[in-house]
Amino acid sequence: MSEAVMQVFRGNREGGSPVEFRVPITPGMVVLDALHHIQGHQAPDLAVRWNCKAGKCGSCSAEVNGRPRLTCKTRMDALPTDQPITVNPMKTFPVIKDLVTDVSWNYEVNKKIPAFKPKAGTDWKMYQEDIDRVQEFRKCIECFLCQDVCHVLRDHDKKEFAGPRFMVRTAALEMHPLDSADRIPLVKKELGIGYCNITKCCTEVCPEEIHITDNAIIPLKERVVDEFYDPIAKLVRKITGAK
Amino acid sequence: MSDRFETHEHDVLIIGAGGAGLRAAIEALAHGAKVGVVCKSLLGKAHTVMAEGGIAAAMANVDSADGWIPHFRDTMRGGKMLNNWRMAQLHAQESIDRVKELEQWGALFDRTSDGNILQRAFGGHTFKRLCHVGDRTGLEMIRTLQDRGVEMGVDVYMECTITKLLKDGDRIAGAFGYWREQGRFVQFKAKSVIICTGGIGKSWKITSNSWECTGDGMALAYDAGAELLDMEFVQFHPTGMVWPPGVQGILVTEAVRGEGGLLTNKLGERFMQKYDPKKMELSTRDVVARSIYTEVKEGRGSEHGGAFLDISHKPAEYVKQKLPSMYHQFKELADVDITKQPMEVGPTCHYMMGGIRVEAETAQTTVPGLFAAGEAAAGLHGANRLGGNSLSDLVVFGRRAGLAAAEHAKKVSAPNIDASEIERAEREMLAPFDQSAGESPYAVHRDLQDMMQSLVGIFRVEDDLKTALAELDKLKERATKVRVEGSRMFNPGWHLARDLQCMLTVSEAVTRSALARKESRGAHSRIDYPGLDEQWGKQNNITKREGETMMLKQVARPPLPDDLKKILDE
Ligand SMILES: Cc1cc2nc3c(=O)[nH]c(=O)nc-3n(C[C@H](O)[C@H](O)[C@H](O)COP(=O)(O)OP(=O)(O)OC[C@H]3O[C@@H](n4cnc5c(N)ncnc54)[C@H](O)[C@@H]3O)c2cc1C
Ligand code: SF4
Ligand code: SF4
Ligand code: FES
Numbered sequence: 125m126s127e128a129v130m131q132v133f134r135g136n137r138e139g140g141s142p143v144e145f146r147v148p149i150t151p152g153m154v155v156l157d158a159l160h161h162i163q164g165h166q167a168p169d170l171a172v173r174w175n176c177k178a179g180k181c182g183s184c185s186a187e188v189n190g191r192p193r194l195t196c197k198t199r200m201d202a203l204p205t206d207q208p209i210t211v212n213p214m215k216t217f218p219v220i221k222d223l224v225t226d227v228s229w230n231y232e233v234n235k236k237i238p239a240f241k242p243k244a245g246t247d248w249k250m251y252q253e254d255i256d257r258v259q260e261f262r263k264c265i266e267c268f269l270c271q272d273v274c275h276v277l278r279d280h281d282k283k284e285f286a287g288p289r290f291m292v293r294t295a296a297l298e299m300h301p302l303d304s305a306d307r308i309p310l311v312k313k314e315l316g317i318g319y320c321n322i323t324k325c326c327t328e329v330c331p332e333e334i335h336i337t338d339n340a341i342i343p344l345k346e347r348v349v350d351e352f353y354d355p356i357a358k359l360v361r362k363i364t365g366a367k
Numbered sequence: 368m369s370d371r372f373e374t375h376e377h378d379v380l381i382i383g384a385g386g387a388g389l390r391a392a393i394e395a396l397a398h399g400a401k402v403g404v405v406c407k408s409l410l411g412k413a414h415t416v417m418a419e420g421g422i423a424a425a426m427a428n429v430d431s432a433d434g435w436i437p438h439f440r441d442t443m444r445g446g447k448m449l450n451n452w453r454m455a456q457l458h459a460q461e462s463i464d465r466v467k468e469l470e471q472w473g474a475l476f477d478r479t480s481d482g483n484i485l486q487r488a489f490g491g492h493t494f495k496r497l498c499h500v501g502d503r504t505g506l507e508m509i510r511t512l513q514d515r516g517v518e519m520g521v522d523v524y525m526e527c528t529i530t531k532l533l534k535d536g537d538r539i540a541g542a543f544g545y546w547r548e549q550g551r552f553v554q555f556k557a558k559s560v561i562i563c564t565g566g567i568g569k570s571w572k573i574t575s576n577s578w579e580c581t582g583d584g585m586a587l588a589y590d591a592g593a594e595l596l597d598m599e600f601v602q603f604h605p606t607g608m609v610w611p612p613g614v615q616g617i618l619v620t621e622a623v624r625g626e627g628g629l630l631t632n633k634l635g636e637r638f639m640q641k642y643d644p645k646k647m648e649l650s651t652r653d654v655v656a657r658s659i660y661t662e663v664k665e666g667r668g669s670e671h672g673g674a675f676l677d678i679s680h681k682p683a684e685y686v687k688q689k690l691p692s693m694y695h696q697f698k699e700l701a702d703v704d705i706t707k708q709p710m711e712v713g714p715t716c717h718y719m720m721g722g723i724r725v726e727a728e729t730a731q732t733t734v735p736g737l738f739a740a741g742e743a744a745a746g747l748h749g750a751n752r753l754g755g756n757s758l759s760d761l762v763v764f765g766r767r768a769g770l771a772a773a774e775h776a777k778k779v780s781a782p783n784i785d786a787s788e789i790e791r792a793e794r795e796m797l798a799p800f801d802q803s804a805g806e807s808p809y810a811v812h813r814d815l816q817d818m819m820q821s822l823v824g825i826f827r828v829e830d831d832l833k834t835a836l837a838e839l840d841k842l843k844e845r846a847t848k849v850r851v852e853g854s855r856m857f858n859p860g861w862h863l864a865r866d867l868q869c870m871l872t873v874s875e876a877v878t879r880s881a882l883a884r885k886e887s888r889g890a891h892s893r894i895d896y897p898g899l900d901e902q903w904g905k906q907n908n909i910t911k912r913e914g915e916t917m918m919l920k921q922v923a924r925p926p927l928p929d930d931l932k933k934i935l936d937e
Contacts, residue, residue, distance in 0.1 A: 136856065150611070150612050150613060151610075151611045151612065152610070152611020152612065152613055152614065152700065152701060152702075153611070153612075153613045154613055154700070157613040163809065163859055163860070164807075164809040164813070165809075167852075168807050168808070168809060168851070168852055168853070168858075168859065168860030168863075169851075169852055169853030169854070169858040169859065169860050169861070170859065171856075171857040171858070171859060172859070173408075173409070174577075174578065175408055175412045175413075175414070175416070175417075175577040175578065175579065176416070176417045176577055177577070177614075177617065178417070178614075178617045178618075178692075178696055178700075179692070179695065179696065179699070180416060180417050180503070180505075180506065180692065181412045181416045181417065181577075182412070183408065183409065183412050197699055197700070199699070199700075220548055220856075220857055221548075221856050221857040222857070224548075224857050227409070231410065231525075234517065235517060238518075239472075239473065239514050239515065239517075239518040240472060240473030240514070242471060248467075248470060248471070249481075249482035249483070250475070250478055250482055251478055251480075251482050252477065252478040252480075255475050255478065258475055259475055259500065259501075262475060262500070262506075262507060262510065263503065263506075265416075265506065266411055297473075300473065300475070303473075
């Protein structure tokens with residue numbers, strides 16, 4: 125049986141460093157399996173978040189060989205074996221312990237977004253073609269990998285920007301065929317959409333393959349432009365009922 | 368009340384933030400209660416998020432002949448008549464409105480061509496009944512409930528584990544626990560407490576369940592003097608992944624069969640022909656799981672000890688649209704393209720039909736002020752649950768529990784918390800740090816899982832069950848001596864040391880109940896008693912704590928009223 129060398133960050137808010145572990149490789153193994161092996165046999169207090177182990181809950185995010193990923197969906201056999209595999213916590217969020225970070229800021233941002241508000245008197249008829257694009261956004265598992273990779277949050281620590289995850293959530297609400305609220309002023313001001321300069325890094329890391337930039341952020345930017353600088357386009361949209 | 372700890376006060380305290388807990392919170396808030404929700408993971412990550420195939424409700428959008436009566440009948444028949452009939456009736460009647468409500472709160476289910484909620488076929492359901500969103504229905508549901516709860520201003524205590532329920536005399540007074548992050552203790556004072564802690568799958572080696580499913584709520588309620596019901600009925604889902612090893616047990620949704628997937632053995636035979644020629648692949652889960660198990664045992668299994676499940680005869684685009692997460696799951700984790708190749712599948716421990724005994728209308732347990740809903744509660748599903756009937760259970764009885772708990776809180780005065788109880792809870796939690804020798808909790812957990820898998824699995828027999836009880840005694844002894852390394856800060860080893868206690872309690876209740884029920888019914892299959900027994904069909908097993916011993920007794924199943932009896936005879 126071959127062995128993998130893992131360099132896993134161990135530490136807390138005060139600091140820390142990578143610690144090396146050797147883990148036997150089994151067929152089809154993922155990085156989360158390796159972390160569990162470490163917990164079960166070498167370091168029982170290694171802090172890791174996980175739930176589903178099937179890419180459905182978005183708990184197990186970390187940076188594997190420098191790339192933001194779900195550890196439960198990162199196959200060991202897809203990583204180079206001639207060098208140690210590094211596993212670090214998401215850099216954008218403060219470390220609590222080892223691979224566990226403080227993501228509470230995301231929950232605070234989320235509270236700013238008004239929930240779904242149905243149109244009065246609707247008969248709740250909706251057609252698949254009208255909801256396809258919203259269903260794409262609703263696939264989001266809140267792994268916060270897009271938040272982690274976005275340079276506005278990561279390098280510039282501009283927490284005035286809500287980040288791609290919340291652009292996706294707002295787009296889902298704004299494009300819901302039966303929603304009646306207007307979140308565009310919020311998108312411009314409180315959510316700070318202007319900070320995004322469309323680098324598309326978020327789209328690249330999204331494990332749900334949501335086209336965050338093309339399908340959520342750019343259309344929202346267009347709506348901001350319409351609402352604030354082109355009232356006619358906004359009016360046309362209102363009249364034709366396009367959301 | 369002890370003031371050494373951080374303290375929070377609520378009218379209604381809800382333990383668990385899955386579908387049941389969140390739905391309960393929404394209802395209690397709507398009735399003016401001050402509500403707190405505690406959960407072990409981050410908000411939105413509870414097990415409910417993983418549900419795939421759909422939520423059952425007789426909307427009759429696809430099959431116009433459907434209605435609550437056929438849904439009730441299917442649920443009772445699927446549960447081999449051991450269900451609490453009143454729960455089954457309420458569930459069939461109310462699930463329709465509960466699904467509509469989800470839509471009104473923003474959920475977007477897949478649509479029919481005339482703009483209604485689309486419904487798919489599932490095992491044991493006579494009509495196309497499961498409302499769904501591809502194969503990620505649970506995610507849609509938990510996000511909808513989470514958004515609604517947050518909008519209503521619910522207080523959520525995330526990554527906080529409850530280790531003890533507190534009482535004031537006979538009635539409930541609150542709960543004690545710790546913050547996973549810092550390891551600090553915290554106490555909650557509450558007039559009503561609702562347990563929505565989900566399942567128990569982590570006691571078995573091969574399971575579809577997450578680390579959270581350690582039966583905490585059932586064990587805490589048992590410790591607090593509540594009764595557990597039908598603990599022998601553990602559902603093994605027929606189709607979990609079997610290869611590669613790391614993914615063993617991960618669920619393959621029944622929707623694959625609902626969408627037309629075929630089961631074959633290594634000889635290419637559609638073996639369900641032998642076991643249930645009428646319903647074939649869409650037979651109930653207990654039957655399909657036993658069939659696959661038998662095929663493998665008799666040497667007709669696949670290379671890695673499973674059966675083949677094939678959907679590749681459907682157009683590739685259709686498969687990707689209807690089963691997107693299955694497509695990705697197999698492609699990324701098993702190198703299998705399900706639009707071209709069959710999947711290898713085998714039984715996996717999946718769902719707990721048994722649990723805390725509750726009253727049908729109010730979800731109240733036998734302890735005043737203590738309620739339970741969702742997978743942690745028992746009664747609705749009898750001896751076997753139909754797919755899709757859990758998500759509906761969560762919203763129907765989550766709502767009822769939230770309502771009854773809020774009403775209860777209006778009627779009673781503030782409880783008192785007994786400081787000595789808190790001190791004991793604290794001591795119990797800190798004990799593993801004082802062990803200088805002793806083994807890792809992970810080692811004891813592994814042995815528990817191996818033991819339950821081999822001795823209290825799909826097929827049971829008296830000798831095995833007796834051995835299991837003896838093994839449980841040894842494991843309990845070992846568990847009291849486990850040693851924890853490191854500090855109290857986010858320490859999974861320490862957390863497991865506590866969860867292990869809950870798993871042991873629940874495993875014992877399952878084993879004792881399984882030993883007592885000398886018949887085979889639904890998910891409970893005794894090799895030594897292969898048939899149904901008329902007397903056992905009229906009674907439920909109840910587990911209760913008497914001092915330090917686990918007592919088992921039988922109670923008569925509530926008699927069916929004539930109108931419902933007529934429905935079932937049809
Ligand atoms: C892979 C998979 C697919 C499924 N698909 C379907 C489906 O398609 N249709 C269907 O009807 N059913 C399905 N089920 C079953 C269904 O998902 C579950 O039965 C249901 O989600 C359980 O919900 P719940 O609200 O009772 O508990 P859960 O969602 O399990 O939530 C339990 C909550 O309790 C908390 N908790 C537990 N212990 C403690 C403690 N000690 N202190 C504090 N908090 C605690 C947890 O943190 C969590 O928040 C599926 C199950 C699995 C595993
Ligand atoms: S496209 Fe915008 S949101 Fe996405 S990573 Fe780049 S700057 Fe951030
Ligand atoms: S949008 Fe994608 S990357 Fe961002 S949180 Fe959601 S699933 Fe994760
Ligand atoms: S553990 Fe759920 S996404 Fe990885």
